[in-house]
Amino acid sequence: MMRIIVITDTSFAASEAESIRILLSEGVDRVHLRKPQSAEADMRRLIEALPPELYPRLTLQDHLESTQRKYLEN
16 A cells, blocks of 8 residues: 655745645645754744644654654654
8 A cells, every 4th residue: 555645845834734734634644844954943833733633644854852752652
């Protein structure tokens, strides 16, 4: 079975959280948040703008320890 995984751009977009929400609600299996130069606070704001039920379908490239522990681990 094939899975659809979307990888974000490295910079933040104005409506990125809404775009991620729509992608996941329309059938994308996972979104990989690729923000290598981002501040941890910016990454947290993006994640917090999403419904918590979508967190398990996100993966992070950066800020793994603190952000992933707070939002993404079950």
